[in-house]
Amino acid sequence: MARDLLDLLWRDDPRAPAVGRRGPRSRHSTGEVVEQAIALADERGLAAVTIRSLADSLGMTTMSVYTHVNSRDDLLVLMVDLVNARMPEPVDPAHGWRAAVVDLAESNLSLLRTHPWVLDVDDPRTAIGPGTIAKYDRELHVFDGAGLDDVRRDAALTFVLGFARQAAARLVEHRRSAEFGADWQQVAGGLAGYLGDAHPLAQTVGRAAGEASGSPYDADAAWEFGLARVVAGLADEIENGQEGPAG
Amino acid sequence: MARDLLDLLWRDDPRAPAVGRRGPRSRHSTGEVVEQAIALADERGLAAVTIRSLADSLGMTTMSVYTHVNSRDDLLVLMVDLVNARMPEPVDPAHGWRAAVVDLAESNLSLLRTHPWVLDVDDPRTAIGPGTIAKYDRELHVFDGAGLDDVRRDAALTFVLGFARQAAARLVEHRRSAEFGADWQQVAGGLAGYLGDAHPLAQTVGRAAGEASGSPYDADAAWEFGLARVVAGLADEIENGQEGPAG
DNA sequence: CTAAACTATGTACAGCGTACAAGGTAACGC
DNA sequence: GCGTTACCTTGTACGCTGTACATAGTTTAG
Numbered sequence: 001m002a003r004d005l006l007d008l009l010w011r012d013d014p015r016a017p018a019v020g021r022r023g024p025r026s027r028h029s030t031g032e033v034v035e036q037a038i039a040l041a042d043e044r045g046l047a048a049v050t051i052r053s054l055a056d057s058l059g060m061t062t063m064s065v066y067t068h069v070n071s072r073d074d075l076l077v078l079m080v081d082l083v084n085a086r087m088p089e090p091v092d093p094a095h096g097w098r099a100a101v102v103d104l105a106e107s108n109l110s111l112l113r114t115h116p117w118v119l120d121v122d123d124p125r126t127a128i129g130p131g132t133i134a135k136y137d138r139e140l141h142v143f144d145g146a147g148l149d150d151v152r153r154d155a156a157l158t159f160v161l162g163f164a165r166q167a168a169a170r171l172v173e174h175r176r177s178a179e180f181g182a183d184w185q186q187v188a189g190g191l192a193g194y195l196g197d198a199h200p201l202a203q204t205v206g207r208a209a210g211e212a213s214g215s216p217y218d219a220d221a222a223w224e225f226g227l228a229r230v231v232a233g234l235a236d237e238i239e240n241g242q243e244g245p246a247g
Numbered sequence: 248m249a250r251d252l253l254d255l256l257w258r259d260d261p262r263a264p265a266v267g268r269r270g271p272r273s274r275h276s277t278g279e280v281v282e283q284a285i286a287l288a289d290e291r292g293l294a295a296v297t298i299r300s301l302a303d304s305l306g307m308t309t310m311s312v313y314t315h316v317n318s319r320d321d322l323l324v325l326m327v328d329l330v331n332a333r334m335p336e337p338v339d340p341a342h343g344w345r346a347a348v349v350d351l352a353e354s355n356l357s358l359l360r361t362h363p364w365v366l367d368v369d370d371p372r373t374a375i376g377p378g379t380i381a382k383y384d385r386e387l388h389v390f391d392g393a394g395l396d397d398v399r400r401d402a403a404l405t406f407v408l409g410f411a412r413q414a415a416a417r418l419v420e421h422r423r424s425a426e427f428g429a430d431w432q433q434v435a436g437g438l439a440g441y442l443g444d445a446h447p448l449a450q451t452v453g454r455a456a457g458e459a460s461g462s463p464y465d466a467d468a469a470w471e472f473g474l475a476r477v478v479a480g481l482a483d484e485i486e487n488g489q490e491g492p493a494g
Numbered sequence: 495c496t497a498a499a500c501t502a503t504g505t506a507c508a509g510c511g512t513a514c515a516a517g518g519t520a521a522c523g524c
Numbered sequence: 525g526c527g528t529t530a531c532c533t534t535g536t537a538c539g540c541t542g543t544a545c546a547t548a549g550t551t552t553a554g
Contacts, residue, residue, distance in 0.1 A: 006434055010441045022552045023500020051542065061503055063543080072542065122416070124424045128438050137449035150455035155472035158417070162473070166409035169369070177371045187253055191375050194257045202384035208397035225402035225484075226409070233480030237472075269521045270531025298511065308534055310512080319511065 002067055005074045009081055009129040028058055030068040034078045038115070041079065046117035049075075076121045077129065083115050085131025093144050097238065098231055100142045105164045105227055112168035119169050146238045156234060163230050167223050174219050249314055252321045256328055256376040275305055277315040281325045285362070288326065293364035296322075323368045324376065330362050332378025340391050344485065345478055347389045352411045352474055359415035366416050393485045403481060410477050414470050421466050 003017065010016050011030060036058050041049050051072060055062045069075045088107060093100035112118055126132050139161070143153050177184065195203065209222075250264065257263050258277060283305050288296050298319060302309045316322045335354060340347035359365055373379050386408070390400050424431070442450065456469075 004437075006437045006441075013441055015441055020500055022498065022550090024502080024550045026501065050540085052540090063504080064502055066543075067501060122420065124420055128434060130441070133442070133446055133449055136453070137446035140448050140452055150452045151468060152472065154452050154456035155469045156476075158469055159473045159476055162413035162417070163409065166413045170405070170409070173369065173371055187375060190251075190253045194253075194260055194262055194377070195380070199380055199384040201387050202380055205387055205397045205401050206383070209401035221398060222402045222405055225399065226406045229403075229406055229480030229484060230476070231480075232483035233476030233478075236479035236483070237476060267531060269519095269529065271519050271533085273532065297509085299509085310535080311533060313512075314532060 002070050005070065005077060005125060006128055008069065008074065008078060013130065026067060028060060028068070030078075033058065033065065033068045034075065034082055037075055038079050038082065041117040042115060046076075046120045049117075073123065077123050077125050080118055080121050080123075080126045081129030081131040083111065083118060083131075084126075084129070084135045087111055087135055087138075090138055090142050093142050093146075097143060097146050098235070101160055101231055101234060102227065104139060104142050105160055105230065108161060108164035109168050109171075109223070112165065113171065116168075116172045119165065119172065148238065152237070156237070159234070160230060163226055167226055170222065171219050249317050252317065252324060252372060253375055255316065255321065255325060260377065273314060275307060275315070277325075280305065280312065280315045281322065281329055284322055285326050285329065288364040289362060293323075293367045296364075320370065324370050324372050327365055327368050327370075327373045328376030328378040330358065330365060330378075331373075331376070331382045334358055334382055334385075337385055337389050340389050340393075344390060344393050345482070348407055348478055348481060349474065351386060351389050352407055352477065355408060355411040356415050356418075356470070359412065360419070363415075363419045366412065366419065395485065399484070403484070406481070407477055410473055414473055417469065418466050 003011075007016055008030065033054070037049050037054055040054060040057060049072075051065050052062045055065050058065075069078065090107065091100050091103040127136075136157075139157055140153060143156055146153075146156075148156055197203075250258075254263055255277065280301070284296050284301055287301060287304060296319075298312050299309045301322075302312050305312075316325065337354065338347050338350040374383075383404075386404055387400060390403055393400075393403075395403055444450075
């Protein structure tokens with residue numbers, strides 16, 4: 001193995017190049033390797049996915065991993081494509097695009113909460129994977145019947161996914177920093193000394209939003225607010241956009 | 248030096264702990280080090296900001312850098328805080344919140360285009376820096392007179408900044424991948440073979456949006472679309488939200 | 495039965511962040 | 525003036541990373 005990334009991504013497709021017949025069969029499949037990498041990333045974060053530790057957890061030598069993937073970067077693309085492939089089907093937009101958009105955002109948030117490391121993979125080559133393309137296709141259908149042309153349909157999807165991704169990043173980060181609550185309290189004390197009564201608005205609002213203090217801060221509130229804005233913003237385009245020129 | 252990150256961030260504040268008087272003065276100031284790190288990141292990306300190369304470009308030894316910052320992670324926080332401190336003042340919202348929100352988004356986009364590496368720094372500790380706090384305060388004022396309570400004001404700002412950040416990431420990535428146009432063409436050929444006529448919607452829309460092919464794809468269109476949705480979504484909250492319960 | 499194609503393995507290298515120890519230098523308390 | 529103290533500077537070294545490369549072993553094609 002160790003084929004081109006494109007062929008590797010489509011390795012389960014009948015059109016993929018036949019795997020060589022000579023020589024010993026691999027003791028592990030490429031799928032197993034990617035699967036284990038995902039398990040590792042889920043448990044201990046993307047930084048824990050080193051070629052060495054991955055090999056160890058599979059009971060193979062370090063360099064054997066390179067029989068299956070050409071590089072760590074390629075591996076990350078394979079990982080993302082696999083979790084994308086496994087996303088559940090979006091709800092049918094027949095009963096209104098609003099519910100479908102909410103479901104779209106929530107299912108993506110759920111994916112990113114289950115696999116936070118996906119946020120750390122920033123490789124445009126994921127776009128050529130079968131899982132990612134299938135996801136793109138399914139999600140485009142969320143806007144069926146909304147009367148959007150091709151470019152606007154793509155922009156609308158990107159808009160929703162971007163919101164979900166960005167909000168997920170905030171939620172995940174918030175959970176992480178909550179683990180260091182003790183140190184945070186001490187820093188907040190020092191910070192108060194520097195701030196004094198400067199930036200009163202920032203202090204009031206920040207306290208209300210609970211970012212500076214270790215207060216409970218309902219992070220879900222920001223999600224709800226944002227999601228409602230996303231839906232309202234799209235409604236303006238979908239329901240009023242036809243009549244007058246919006247741009 | 249090599250003080251706590253908090254004191255380092257606020258090093259120009261009169262309340263910051265006095266720098267020690269004994270021993271030789273530093274040959275470079277901490278500000279110079281951070282400045283040079285920013286220049287390096289602007290030119291060659293965040294990955295090029297290694298302690299060794301930073302030291303080289305400053306004419307000092309590797310370990311001398313640690314006289315100024317405790318760790319590379321701390322350095323990144325200092326870098327982000329400095330570029331945040333230098334952001335221009337947002338426009339006055341007195342002439343309507345819409346123009347102010349558009350300016351808010353555009354100025355943040357501009358910042359992220361000038362310093363794309365800011366997108367790669369994902370450290371919550373930036374929030375305790377004077378530059379970042381000042382930016383937060385200025386930007387909260389964009390919603391003066393919009394009738395939002397503290398929590399909603401914060402959520403609205405987060406919403407706009409999140410959009411800008413996410414859209415900037417897409418624009419920057421698009422520019423990067425445009426550099427590898429030749430390889431991309433070849434991959435697109437192979438991909439077409441795998442795709443066949445599956446996912447027709449994705450293929451049509453994708454082609455229209457120009458992601459799969461190397462076509463010009465007006466990335467600004469997605470920005471314009473998204474920004475208009477952001478404004479419309481906020482309008483729903485600000486102009487209609489008062490009368491009926493929105494949540 | 496030979497040759498080709500394949501996997502598996504160990505060694506090695508360059509690069510990273512940074513701990514640690516030693517040495518040089520300027521200001522303080524006397 | 526003189527230690528003493530505090531600070532900056534420097535070199536060496538460690539553990540970690542991704543991965544190039546050479547070698548050896550194994551299976552199948554011809």
